[in-house]
Amino acid sequence: MKQLSLFFIVFVCASIVVWNWEKTPRLTILLPPHDQPVQLFPVMQEEVKREQVTPVTDDFKEDEPVIDKLPPSLSTNAASLNTRQDNEFPKTQEEHHTTEPAVREHIEPPVTNVEQQACNFGKGKWIPADNRPLYSGFGCKQWLSGMWACRLTQRTDFEYEKLKWQPKDCKMDDFTADNFLKRMRNKTLAFVGDSLGRQQFQSLMCMVTGGEEMPDVEDVGTEYGLVKAHGSTRPDGWAYRFPTTNTTIIYYWSATLCDLQPVDPTTHTTDYAMHLDRPPAFLKHFLHKIDVVVLNTGHHWNRGKLNANKWIMYVDGKPNTNRKIADMGSAKNFTIHSVVRWINTELPNHPGLKVFLRSLSPRHFFNGEWNTGGTCDSTTPGALEVVHDESSDPVAAAAVKGTEVKLLDITGLSLVREEGHISRFSIRAAPGAQDCLHWCLPGVPDTWNEVLFAQI
Numbered sequence: 046m047k048q049l050s051l052f053f054i055v056f057v058c059a060s061i062v063v064w065n066w067e068k069t070p071r072l073t074i075l076l077p078p079h080d081q082p083v084q085l086f087p088v089m090q091e092e093v094k095r096e097q098v099t100p101v102t103d104d105f106k107e108d109e110p111v112i113d114k115l116p117p118s119l120s121t122n123a124a125s126l127n128t129r130q131d132n133e134f135p136k137t138q139e140e141h142h143t144t145e146p147a148v149r150e151h152i153e154p155p156v157t158n159v160e161q162q163a164c165n166f167g168k169g170k171w172i173p174a175d176n177r178p179l180y181s182g183f184g185c186k187q188w189l190s191g192m193w194a195c196r197l198t199q200r201t202d203f204e205y206e207k208l209k210w211q212p213k214d215c216k217m218d219d220f221t222a223d224n225f226l227k228r229m230r231n232k233t234l235a236f237v238g239d240s241l242g243r244q245q246f247q248s249l250m251c252m253v254t255g256g257e258e259m260p261d262v263e264d265v266g267t268e269y270g271l272v273k274a275h276g277s278t279r280p281d282g283w284a285y286r287f288p289t290t291n292t293t294i295i296y297y298w299s300a301t302l303c304d305l306q307p308v309d310p311t312t313h314t315t316d317y318a319m320h321l322d323r324p325p326a327f328l329k330h331f332l333h334k335i336d337v338v339v340l341n342t343g344h345h346w347n348r349g350k351l352n353a354n355k356w357i358m359y360v361d362g363k364p365n366t367n368r369k370i371a372d373m374g375s376a377k378n379f380t381i382h383s384v385v386r387w388i389n390t391e392l393p394n395h396p397g398l399k400v401f402l403r404s405l406s407p408r409h410f411f412n413g414e415w416n417t418g419g420t421c422d423s424t425t426p427g428a429l430e431v432v433h434d435e436s437s438d439p440v441a442a443a444a445v446k447g448t449e450v451k452l453l454d455i456t457g458l459s460l461v462r463e464e465g466h467i468s469r470f471s472i473r474a475a476p477g478a479q480d481c482l483h484w485c486l487p488g489v490p491d492t493w494n495e496v497l498f499a500q501i
């Protein structure tokens with residue numbers, strides 16, 4: 046009898062708990078809006094495919110075919126990129142991750158310690174603002190690539206230009222060119238990364254110039270070795286100096302944040318050693334001349350690109366034999382951790398240096414993939430708010446943990462902005478293909494720079 050009533054009590058308690066669990070509105074509120082988050086990781090694992098379909102949009106210079114950092118002899122390989130695919134990211138595993146941020150949040154106590162924590166710029170909401178965009182998409186011809194200037198395409202909706210990011214738990218200074226230049230007096234800011242890094246670079250150039258012609262801005266590429274090598278079609282990046290404040294802004298092309306070296310420098314058909322555990326030589330060489338570094342990678346980690354570029358993974362100066370880092374997702378993670386660790390150990394030698402790892406810029410292919418008619422036709426955001434505390438890019442977040450390198454966490458706030466991509470207005474993509482990887486400018490990458498500005 047005693048046992049029976051005990052059982053009964055336990056049963057009743059359990060029912061109440063379950064009933065409350067189902068009832069509590071927090072659970073649904075905290076679930077990210079729409080089916081968005083489900084997008085992210087499928088997106089991440091196939092991010093690279095997009096680049097294969099429009100090698101030109103992902104590339105380095107708009108008026109050239111493809112290629113990352115190919116020697117001139119290889120630049121005819123463009124077409125081969127189109128045919129390659131990559132399915133190396135384990136789908137189920139990645140999908141499993143997608144639920145994590147939301148789920149963890151229920152378990153954690155309510156938001157009480159937010160004030161004590163460093164401000165989280167990645168959490169907040171998009172609000173309409175009359176003072177956006179910060180420059181005109183018809184202007185900025187000096188810096189803005191035509192292929193990213195959606196104002197110059199057939200696109201007719203431009204509401205996406207008028208949203209401003211408002212972090213929830215912190216104040217964010219409004220970006221002004223004057224304030225930026227003052228803060229960066231005698232200083233140099235360098236973006237090092239892939240084409241999304243280049244978008245952020247162009248965006249910043251437009252923000253600082255207000256999109257106006259500025260003939261007095263000096264090209265100082267030669268100071269950083271950014272010159273067109275003999276026989277190649279482009280330099281590895283650009284450097285510009287604003288003479289009034291002696292402020293320099295650099296972009297350096299490093300799609301994987303690895304050091305790339307010819308295996309056999311004596312031939313031009315050589316393979317390239319892609320040293321996963323060595324930072325790009327440029328960074329090593331010029332770190333002492335840089336005050337703010339913004340690193341990014343993500344969209345080039347696919348077998349097709351590696352093969353087409355003849356990049357061979359090296360670790361410890363030798364071809365990689367470690368199966369644990371041989372697949373693309375692991376190699377990317379390993380590299381991001383390596384470069385962050387390296388630069389973190391350099392920080393004591395460079396007082397004042399600030400380093401940011403920019404989290405992944407999400408892709409948005411709906412109803413298909415880059416090569417199966419995937420689209421991003423929406424003219425409205427998927428959601429306006431990011432409610433979770435944790436980054437939507439756990440790889441980047443884990444890499445900076447315990448280091449002085451900061452996370453420029455733009456994944457979540459960009460993830461809800463599916464309407465901000467080039468979409469079908471791509472002037473470079475193959476017919477029928479859409480660019481749901483790169484962003485219209487002015488647009489979402491401007492906000493990445495505002496969030497960056499707030500932290501420098």
Ligand SMILES: *[C@@H]1O[C@H](CO)[C@@H](O)[C@H](O)[C@H]1NC(C)=O
Pocket residue numbers: 230231291
């Ligand atoms: C900028 O550099 C110049 C020349 O080295 C120096 O005279 C000036 O004081 C510096 N300004 C600031 C704000 O550091």
Ligand SMILES: *[C@@H]1O[C@H](CO)[C@@H](O)[C@H](O)[C@H]1NC(C)=O
Pocket residue numbers: 231232233291
């Ligand atoms: C510009 O800034 C650099 C430091 O970034 C300094 O070495 C140089 O002297 C400055 N030049 C002028 C003209 O102030």
Ligand SMILES: *[C@@H]1O[C@H](CO)[C@@H](O)[C@H](O)[C@H]1NC(C)=O
Pocket residue numbers: 375378379382
């Ligand atoms: C990423 O790399 C770090 C360092 O090599 C490792 O500790 C971590 O477990 C890796 N994470 C994943 C998801 O592979």
